[in-house]
Amino acid sequence: xxxxxxxxxxxxxxxxxxxxxxxxxxxxxxxxxxxxxxxxxxxxxxxxxxxxxxxxxxxxxxxxxxxxxxxxxxxxxxxxxxxxxxxxxxxxxxxxxxxxxxxxxxxxxxxxxxxxxxxxxxxxxxxxxxxxxxxxxxxxxxxxxxxxxxxxxxxxxxxxxxxxxxxxxxxxxxxxxxxxxxxxxxxxxxxxxxxxxxxxxxxxxxxxxxxxxxxxxxxxxxxxxxxxxxxxxxxxxxxxxxxxxxxxxxxxxxxxxxxxxxxxxxxxxxxxxxxxxxxxxxxxxxxxxxxxxxxxxxx
Amino acid sequence: xxxxxxxxxxxxxxxxxxxxxxxxxxxxxxxxxxxxxxxxxxxxxxxxxxxxxxxxxxxxxxxxxxxxxxxxxxxxxxxxxxxxxxxxxxxxxxxxxxxxxxxxxxxxxxxxxxxxxxxxxxxxxxxxxxxxxxxxxxxxxxxxxxxxxxxxxxxxxxxxxxxxxxxxxxxxxxxxxxxxxxxxxxxxxxxxxxxxxxxxxxxxxxxxxxxxxxxxxxxxxxxxxxxxxxxxxxxxxxxxxxxxxxxxxxxxxxxxxxxxxxxxxxxxxxxxxxxxxxxxxxxxxxxxxxxxxxxxxxxxxxxxxxxxxxxxxxxxxxxxxxxxxxxxxxxxxxxxxxxxxxxxxxxxxxxxxxxxxxxxxxxxxxxxxxxxxxxxxxxxxxxxxxxxxxxxxxxxxxxxxxxxxxxxxxxxxxxxxxxxxxxxxxxxxxxxxxxxxx
Numbered sequence: 001x002x003x004x005x006x007x008x009x010x011x012x013x014x015x016x017x018x019x020x021x022x023x024x025x026x027x028x029x030x031x032x033x034x035x036x037x038x039x040x041x042x043x044x045x046x047x048x049x050x051x052x053x054x055x056x057x058x059x060x061x062x063x064x065x066x067x068x069x070x071x072x073x074x075x076x077x078x079x080x081x082x083x084x085x086x087x088x089x090x091x092x093x094x095x096x097x098x099x100x101x102x103x104x105x106x107x108x109x110x111x112x113x114x115x116x117x118x119x120x121x122x123x124x125x126x127x128x129x130x131x132x133x134x135x136x137x138x139x140x141x142x143x144x145x146x147x148x149x150x151x152x153x154x155x156x157x158x159x160x161x162x163x164x165x166x167x168x169x170x171x172x173x174x175x176x177x178x179x180x181x182x183x184x185x186x187x188x189x190x191x192x193x194x195x196x197x198x199x200x201x202x203x204x205x206x207x208x209x210x211x212x213x214x215x216x217x218x219x220x221x222x223x224x225x226x227x228x229x230x231x232x233x234x235x236x237x238x239x240x241x242x243x244x245x246x247x248x249x250x251x252x253x254x255x256x257x258x259x260x261x262x263x264x265x266x267x268x269x270x271x272x273x274x275x276x277x278x279x280x281x282x283x284x285x286x287x288x289x290x291x292x293x294x295x296x297x298x299x
Numbered sequence: 300x301x302x303x304x305x306x307x308x309x310x311x312x313x314x315x316x317x318x319x320x321x322x323x324x325x326x327x328x329x330x331x332x333x334x335x336x337x338x339x340x341x342x343x344x345x346x347x348x349x350x351x352x353x354x355x356x357x358x359x360x361x362x363x364x365x366x367x368x369x370x371x372x373x374x375x376x377x378x379x380x381x382x383x384x385x386x387x388x389x390x391x392x393x394x395x396x397x398x399x400x401x402x403x404x405x406x407x408x409x410x411x412x413x414x415x416x417x418x419x420x421x422x423x424x425x426x427x428x429x430x431x432x433x434x435x436x437x438x439x440x441x442x443x444x445x446x447x448x449x450x451x452x453x454x455x456x457x458x459x460x461x462x463x464x465x466x467x468x469x470x471x472x473x474x475x476x477x478x479x480x481x482x483x484x485x486x487x488x489x490x491x492x493x494x495x496x497x498x499x500x501x502x503x504x505x506x507x508x509x510x511x512x513x514x515x516x517x518x519x520x521x522x523x524x525x526x527x528x529x530x531x532x533x534x535x536x537x538x539x540x541x542x543x544x545x546x547x548x549x550x551x552x553x554x555x556x557x558x559x560x561x562x563x564x565x566x567x568x569x570x571x572x573x574x575x576x577x578x579x580x581x582x583x584x585x586x587x588x589x590x591x592x593x594x595x596x597x598x599x600x601x602x603x604x605x606x607x608x609x610x611x612x613x614x615x616x617x618x619x620x621x622x623x624x625x626x627x628x629x630x631x632x633x634x635x636x637x638x639x640x641x642x643x644x645x646x647x648x649x650x651x652x653x654x655x656x657x658x659x660x661x662x663x664x665x666x667x668x669x670x671x672x673x674x675x676x677x678x679x680x681x682x683x684x685x686x687x688x689x690x691x692x693x694x695x696x697x698x699x700x701x702x703x704x705x706x707x708x709x710x711x712x713x714x715x716x717x718x719x720x721x722x723x724x725x726x727x728x729x730x731x732x733x734x735x736x737x
Contacts, residue, residue: 035524048356055361056368074355081352090707093393097714100470104667107660108706115700120357120374231531231656238528269543276532283529284517 002143007264008257009144009152013217015256016155020210021233022240022248023162024203030179030243031199033099037106038086039207040230041113044223046079046208047215048117051128058129068131068216075208082113083204084197092193110227117223124222131216147217158209159249162202166245171198179243235279241292250290254278342386349382350375396712432581436574444573448645450685451580452638457665457677458587459634464663465672465720466600467627468607470527472659473534476514477507477632479541479654481639486554486649496560500640507636508629515628519621534659541651553650557643576645583641587634592674594630603627604672668709670716679717 021043028036054071062070090109094102132147166172171194177185178195186192214229215221232255240251255275262274282290357378360369414421436444456478463471481503488494488502518529541548548554559572560579567575594600602623605613614620643649661684669680687705691698709717 029524033524035527045356052355052359052361055366056359059366059368078352078355085348085352090711093711094714097710098671100464100663100667100671101710101714101716104664105707105710107664108703108710110703112700112703112707115697115703117356119696119700120353121360126361231535235528235532238525242524270539273536273539273543276536279532280517280529280536283521283525287521287525289525 003264005143007260009148010264011257011260012253013148013151013256014260015236015253016151017210017214017229017252018233018236018255019249019252020155020158020206021229022237022252023159023245024207025234025237026240026242026245026248027175027199027203029237031175031182031196032091032095032102034091034102035106035234036091036203037103037230038090038109038113039203040226040228040233041110042079042083042086042204042226043207043211043229044117044221044226045082045113046075046204046211047128047221047225048121048223049078049208050075050131050212050215051126051221054129054131064133068212071131072209072212075212076205079204079208079211080201083200083207087197087200092196110230114223114227121223125220126222127220128215128218130219131212145217147213151213151217154209154213158206159245162206163245165202171195175199232275235275238289239279239282241289244289244291247289247291254290338390341390342383345386346379346383350379353378392712436577441570441573444577445645446686446689448573448577448580450682451577451584452641452645453662453665453681453685454584454678455580455587455634455641456638456662457669457681458584458591458674459631459638460662461631461666461672461674461677462591462594462603462634463627463631464666465677466595466607467603467624469624469627470524471530471628471631472527472656472663473514473530473532473537474631474635474662475654475656475659476530476534476537477510477635478639478642478658479537479651480507480510480632481636482643482649482653483541483548483554483639484636485640485643486557487548489557489643490554493558495558496640496644500637503636503640504633505636507632507639511629511632512625515625519624519628531656531659534654534656538651538654541654548651551650551652553648553652555648557647557649559647560644576641580641583637588674595672599623599626664706668706668716670718670720672720673716673718676716676718676720683717 021039024039024042025036028034028039050071053074054067057067057070086109090105091102094105130147132150135146135149138144138146138149166175174185174190174195175198177188177190178192182192185195211226215225233252236251236255237248238251239255240247240249242248255278258278259271259275263271266274286292354375357374358371360371361367362369414424435447439447456474460471460474463469463474484503484506485494485496485499488499494502514530514533518526518533521529542551544550559567560575595604602613602618605616605618606620606623610620613623642653665680665684666677667680668684669678670676683705684702688698688702691701694701
C-alpha cells in the first residue's frame with residue numbers, strides 16, 4: 001500500500017508538471033490551431049533562468065524561500081518575454097499562411113532555441129540547487145516528499161487562478177471569444193493580436209513555473225530537457241482533448257500516473273511505450289480526447 | 300476569341316501573365332504603409348528588448364559545482380548591434396513582401412514560363428542534370444559523393460512523405476517508424492540469414508507498407524492534429540521497442556557489419572562501393588519521381604487531393620475514404636522502407652538512435668519547406684536541409700543554430716514553400732494571346 005501511494009504521489013507530481021505545460025499547448029492550440037513545438041524550449045529557458053538567478057543570488061547571501069521566490073519570478077518573467085517574442089517573430093507573420101507552415105517554423109524555433117542555450121551555456125548537465133526546503137512537519141512522512149507537495153499545490157493554485165482569469169476577466173472572455181470564432185471576435189472589436197500575445201505570455205509563464213519546480217525536484221537540467229517534456233505535455237493535452245483547459249490538467253495527471261505505475265510495477269524501460277500506448281488507445285476509443293467535444297464537420 | 304467565355308475568366312486570369320499591374324487592394328496597402336521600411340527608433344527599442352531578453356543566458360555563465368560566476372558583458376554589445384541591424388533588415392523585408400514592391404514576376408513563374416516557351420529547353424536542362432548526376436562521383440571525392448547519397452536518400456523519403464502529407468493531407472509525424480522498419484528489415488535479415496541487398500529492398504518496402512496499413516487502419520478515423528500526435532506516438536513506440544527489446548533488435552548498441560550491396564564479385568573498394576550506391580540511389584530517386592508524378596495525375600492521386608480539400612464532398616462523389624487514405628499511408632511507407640534499407644546498406648551499422656522524432660521532423664520540414672505536393676520543391680527542400688548542415692561544418696557549432704533560424708526565415712518569407720505545387724490547368728495557345736494585343 002505504501003509503495004502504491006508513493007507511486008501515486010510520484011505520478012501526481014509528474015502529472016502536475018505535464019499539466020502546467022499542457023495548459024500552454026492547449027490554450028495556444030485553442031486560439032490559433034497551432035502546435036507550438038517551441039513550448040518545451042520556453043520551459044527549458046525558464047529552468048535555466050532560474051538556475052542562473054538562483055546561483056547569482058545565493059552568492060549574494062540569499063537563501064530559503066526568498067531565493068525560490070526571486071528565482072521563480074525571474075524565470076516566469078523571462079519565459080513570458082521569450083514566449084511573447086517567439087510569437088512575434090515566428091508565428092505572427094504566418095497568420096494567413098498554409099496550416100503546416102507555422103508548424104515548421106515552430107520546429108525551426110525549437111532547434112534554434114536549443115542550440116542557443118547549448119552555445120551560450122553548456123551541453124553538460126548542470127546540477128540545479130534544491131530550492132524547496134524540507135518542511136519540518138514532513139519528517140516522518142515517507143510516501144511524499146516536501147518538494148512534491150509544493151509542486152502539487154502550486155499546480156493546483158495556478159490552475160485555479162487560470163480558470164478564474166479565463167472565466168471572469170475581460171481579456172479571458174476575449175480569449176474564449178477568439179477561440180470560438182476569430183473573425184467574429186475581430187468584428188466585435190476584440191484585439192485579436194493582443195489576445196494571442198497574452199495567451200503566449202500566460203502559457204509561457206505557466207511553463208516556467210513547471211520548469212523551475214521540476215528542476216528543483218529532479219536536481220539537474222540541460223538544454224535538451226524541453227524537447228521531451230514538450231512532446232509529453234503535448235501528448236497530455238491531446239489525451240485530455242486539445243483546446244480544453246480541464247482536459248489538459250486531466251490529461252497531464254492521467255499521463256503522469258500511467259508513467260509512474262508502469263515504471264513501478266512493470267519496467268522503467270517501457271515507461272514511454274505505456275504513455276504513448278495509452279494515448280493511442282484513448283484516441284482510438286474516443287477520437288477527440290477524454291474531455292474534448294467532438295465537433296461535427298460542417299459542410 | 301472562339302472559346303466559350305462564360306466559365307473562362309478564372310482560367311484566363313491565371314493563364315495570362317502579361318498584364319502584371321498592381322491590384323487595387325495592394326495599391327491601397329502601399330499608400331497606408333510608411334514610405335520606407337526603416338524606422339530607427341523602433342529598431343533601437345527592439346535592440347534593447349533583445350539585450351534584456353538574452354541577458355541571463357548570454358551574459359552570465361554559472362558553474363554550480365565550483366560556485367563561480369562568469370560575466371561576459373561584451374556579448375551584450377554584440378546582441379544589441381546584431382538585433383538593431385537585423386530588425387532593420389527584417390522589417391524592411393516584411394514591408395517589401397507585404398507591399399509587393401517587386402514588380403517583377405515571381406521567380407518561379409518566370410522559370411516555368413522559360414521552360415514552357417520551348418520544349419527543347421526542358422529537354423536540355425534534364426539532359427544536363429542527367430549528365431551531371433552520372434559524372435558526379437567521378438568529379439567529386441568519396442566524401443562528397445557520400446553526402447550526396449544521403450541528400451538523395453532524403454529526396455526519396457521526402458517524396459514518400461509528400462504522398463501522405465502533401466497530396467493526401469494527412470499530417471504524419473511518425474514517418475520515421477517506417478524508415479526504421481525498412482532499415483531493421485534489411486539488417487536483421489542480413490544478420491540472421493545473410494539475405495542480400497537486392498532481395499531485402501522489395502521486402503523492406505513491402506514490410507513498411509504492411510506496417511503502414513496496420514498503423515493506418517485504427518488511426519484514420521482521427522482528423523488533423525490528432526492524427527499527427529498518434530503517428531508521433533507510434534513512431535516513438537517503435538523506437539523504444541527497438542531500444543529495449545534486446546533479443547530482437549540488439550538494443551541500443553544496434554546491428555553492425557551489415558553487408559553492402561552485392562558487388563558482382565568484383566571486390567569493390569570503399570570508393571567503388573560508394574559510387575555504386577550513388578547510382579542505386581539515383582536510380583531509385585528517378586523511379587520515385589516517375590511513380591509519384593504518375594500517381595499524382597492518376598485517379599487515386601486526384602482522389603487524394605480531393606480528400607485533402609474536402610472529405611465530405613469526396614465521400615459524396617463516391618470515393619472510398621478509408622481505402623484512399625490507406626493507400627496513401629501504405630505507399631508513403633513503402634518509400635520509407637526503401638530509404639531505411641538504403642541507410643542500412645550505406646552505413647553498414649544501424650541503431651535506434653537514428654530514428655528519433657527529430658528525423659521525422661526533418662523529413663516533414665523537407666516537404667513543407669520545399670513546397671507541399673510539388674516534386675521539384677521536395678527535391679530542392681531536401682538538398683537545402685541536408686546539404687546545408689554539411690557545408691556549414693566550417694561554422695561547426697553554429698550550424699544547427701543557423702539551420703533552425705533558416706527554417707523560420709524561409710517559412711516567414713515563403714510560407715507556401717520554395718516551389719509551390721501547380722495544378723494542371725488549361726492554357727490558351729500562345730499565338731492567340733499575342734493576337735489579342737492591340
